[in-house]
Amino acid sequence: MLLAERQERIIRLVKANGFMSVLDLCEQLGASSATIRRDINMLSDNGLLLKTHGGAMDAMRGALMDLPVNLRRSMNTEEKIRIAAEAVLRIKEGDSIFLDSGTTTFEIARKLQTFSRLTVLTHDLSVALDISRNTSNNVIVMGGGLKADTITCSGIFTERMISDIHVNKAFIAVDAVSVVHGCMCFAVDEVAIKRQMMNNAMERILVCDHTKFENMAFVNICQVKDFNQIITDSGLDEKLRREILEVNPNLLCV
Amino acid sequence: MLLAERQERIIRLVKANGFMSVLDLCEQLGASSATIRRDINMLSDNGLLLKTHGGAMDAMRGALMDLPVNLRRSMNTEEKIRIAAEAVLRIKEGDSIFLDSGTTTFEIARKLQTFSRLTVLTHDLSVALDISRNTSNNVIVMGGGLKADTITCSGIFTERMISDIHVNKAFIAVDAVSVVHGCMCFAVDEVAIKRQMMNNAMERILVCDHTKFENMAFVNICQVKDFNQIITDSGLDEKLRREILEVNPNLLCV
DNA sequence: TCAAAAATAATCAATATTGAGCATGTATTA
DNA sequence: TAATACATGCTCAATATTGATTATTTTTGA
Numbered sequence: 001m002l003l004a005e006r007q008e009r010i011i012r013l014v015k016a017n018g019f020m021s022v023l024d025l026c027e028q029l030g031a032s033s034a035t036i037r038r039d040i041n042m043l044s045d046n047g048l049l050l051k052t053h054g055g056a057m058d059a060m061r062g063a064l065m066d067l068p069v070n071l072r073r074s075m076n077t078e079e080k081i082r083i084a085a086e087a088v089l090r091i092k093e094g095d096s097i098f099l100d101s102g103t104t105t106f107e108i109a110r111k112l113q114t115f116s117r118l119t120v121l122t123h124d125l126s127v128a129l130d131i132s133r134n135t136s137n138n139v140i141v142m143g144g145g146l147k148a149d150t151i152t153c154s155g156i157f158t159e160r161m162i163s164d165i166h167v168n169k170a171f172i173a174v175d176a177v178s179v180v181h182g183c184m185c186f187a188v189d190e191v192a193i194k195r196q197m198m199n200n201a202m203e204r205i206l207v208c209d210h211t212k213f214e215n216m217a218f219v220n221i222c223q224v225k226d227f228n229q230i231i232t233d234s235g236l237d238e239k240l241r242r243e244i245l246e247v248n249p250n251l252l253c254v
Numbered sequence: 255m256l257l258a259e260r261q262e263r264i265i266r267l268v269k270a271n272g273f274m275s276v277l278d279l280c281e282q283l284g285a286s287s288a289t290i291r292r293d294i295n296m297l298s299d300n301g302l303l304l305k306t307h308g309g310a311m312d313a314m315r316g317a318l319m320d321l322p323v324n325l326r327r328s329m330n331t332e333e334k335i336r337i338a339a340e341a342v343l344r345i346k347e348g349d350s351i352f353l354d355s356g357t358t359t360f361e362i363a364r365k366l367q368t369f370s371r372l373t374v375l376t377h378d379l380s381v382a383l384d385i386s387r388n389t390s391n392n393v394i395v396m397g398g399g400l401k402a403d404t405i406t407c408s409g410i411f412t413e414r415m416i417s418d419i420h421v422n423k424a425f426i427a428v429d430a431v432s433v434v435h436g437c438m439c440f441a442v443d444e445v446a447i448k449r450q451m452m453n454n455a456m457e458r459i460l461v462c463d464h465t466k467f468e469n470m471a472f473v474n475i476c477q478v479k480d481f482n483q484i485i486t487d488s489g490l491d492e493k494l495r496r497e498i499l500e501v502n503p504n505l506l507c508v
Numbered sequence: 509t510c511a512a513a514a515a516t517a518a519t520c521a522a523t524a525t526t527g528a529g530c531a532t533g534t535a536t537t538a
Numbered sequence: 539t540a541a542t543a544c545a546t547g548c549t550c551a552a553t554a555t556t557g558a559t560t561a562t563t564t565t566t567g568a
C-alpha cells in the first residue's frame with residue numbers, strides 16, 4: 001500500500017470513529033506501529049488530525065466540543081472573566097439587556113451583583129438562575145424547547161418571544177469569528193436566536209476569547225462589522241488584530 | 255480506550271446528566287476508579303467540569319445544584335409521592351402535558367423517567383431541569399419573568415405563551431381548596447397561569463395533599479367541579495371527603 | 509458529638525506507548 | 539549497473555498510563 005493511500009485511510013477512519021488507536025490502525029491497514037506512528041505524526045503536523053497518547057483523534061471533534069486536556073489549551077476562564085469585566089462596564093443601572101448563552105456570557109452574569117435595577121433577558125437557564133439567585137435584578141427567561149446538554153431554550157417559541165422584546169444592549173457570544181466569513185456558530189437553532197437578539201437591540205456587543213478567531217463553524221450568523229463593539233482578550237495575534245480592525249474599528253483586547 | 259477518548263466521553267456524560275459519580279463512570283467506561291479520578295482532576299483543573307465529592311458535575315450547572323434539595327425539604331413528601339404516582343398513571347406515551355409549579359408536581363416530574371416521548375410544558379424551572387436532566391422527554395419552558403424564591407416564570411410573557419399551546423392533560427396544583435369557595439392560591443400572578451393552563455387542556459387533573467382542603471388563600475382560581483379528576487392523599491377527613499364528592503365525584507384518595 | 513463508612517490522595521509496581529537509531533527492501537535516477 | 543533516496547520494520551531505552559494498595563480525609567448516621 002502506498003503512503004498516500006494509507007494516510008488517507010487513516011484520516012477517514014479517524015474521522016469516522018472520532019478516535020483510533022495505533023494498534024487498531026495497524027490491524028486495519030496492515031502496517032507496523034512504527035509506520036502508523038510516523039503517519040500520525042505527519043498528519044498531525046499538517047493539522048489533519050490530533051495526535052493523542054495511544055492513537056489519534058479527529059481534529060474537527062477538537063474544534064466542535066470541549067475536549068481532552070492534553071491537546072486543548074485550557075478553557076481560558078481567566079480571559080473570559082477579564083472580557084466579562086470589560087463588558088460589564090458598558091452596562092448602566094436601569095438597562096435592559098439580552099444575555100446570550102455561553103461561558104463568557106455566564107461570567108458576565110456573575111458580575112451583575114453590583115447592579116439591582118437591570119432587566120436581563122436570556123434563553124440560558126444557567127445564566128437566568130445565577131442572576132436570579134445572586135442579584136435583585138429583574139430576570140426574564142425566554143422560554144422554548146429546552147436542550148439538555150446546554151440548558152438553553154431554543155426553537156420557535158424562543159424566537160417569537162425575542163421578537164417581541166426590544167432592549168438597549170445585546171451581549172452576543174459566537175463559536176467562531178473569521179474576517180472573511182464573519183461570525184459563525186455550531187448549533188443551527190442558535191443562529192436565529194442570536195440574529196433576533198441583535199436585531200432587537202440598540203447596541204450589539206460581541207464577547208469572545210481569542211481562540212474563536214480564525215476558527216470555522218457550521219452556520220453563519222452575521223458579519224464582523226455588524227457589532228458596535230467587540231471585546232476579546234489580549235491573546236489575539238497582532239496580524240489578525242489589524243485585519244479585524246479594518247472591518248470593525250471597535251475592537252477591544254483586554 | 256484512549257485517554258483522550260475517555261476524557262471526552264466523561265465530559266459528555268457529565269454534561270448530559272448534570273452529574274456523574276465516579277463509580278458510574280467506572281462502569282460506563284470500563285476503567286478503574288483511580289483512572290477516573292485522575293481524569294476528573296485533569297478536566298477539573300482546566301475548568302471543563304466541576305469536581306465534587308463522589309463524582310463530577312457540569313461546571314455551568316454548579317449554580318443549580320441545590321435546587322432540588324430546597325424543594326425536597328418541604329412537608330408531606332410521602333403523601334406527595336403517592337399522589338404523584340397515581341397522577342402518572344393517567345399519562346401515556348406521546349402525551350403533551352402542562353405541569354404546574356409546586357412540590358407535588360415536582361414529584362410527578364421525577365416519575366417521568368419511565369416515559370421517553372412526552373412533551374412536558376412547564377413554567378417551573380426546577381421541574382423543567384429535573385425532567386430534562388433525567389429523562390429524554392421533550393421539555394418546553396414557558397418563559398417569562400423569573401421569580402427568585404420559587405424559580406418559576408410568570409407574567410404576560412408566560413401567559414401569552416401558554417395561550418398559544420394546547421395539550422392533552424394539565425396537572426394543576428393549588429394552595430387551598432374549599433367546597434364553597436373553590437380553588438385558591440396565594441400568588442396573584444399564578445392565577446392567570448393556572449386558569450390558562452386549564453383552559454387549554456383537554457383533561458384537568460388537580461393534585462394536592464389533604465392539608466390544602468378547607469384552607470383559604472388570597473385569590474380564587476376556579477371551582478372544584480372544573481377538574482376532571484382530583485387526586486389527594488388518604489389523610490382527608492371523612493366528612494370533608496363526602497362534601498367534596500358531592501361537588502366533584504372524581505375524587506381519588508391514595 | 510463521635511464512630512463507622514465512603515471517598516480521596518499518594519505511592520508503587522506492572523503494563524503500554526513512544527521516539528530514535530539502525531537494518532532491510534524497493535523504486536528512481538545517473 | 540551502481541548510487542541514491544525513501545519507506546518500512548525492528549529493537550530498545552525513556553516515558554506515560556494504569557490499577558492495586560495504603561493512608562488520609564470527608565461524609566454519614568446514630
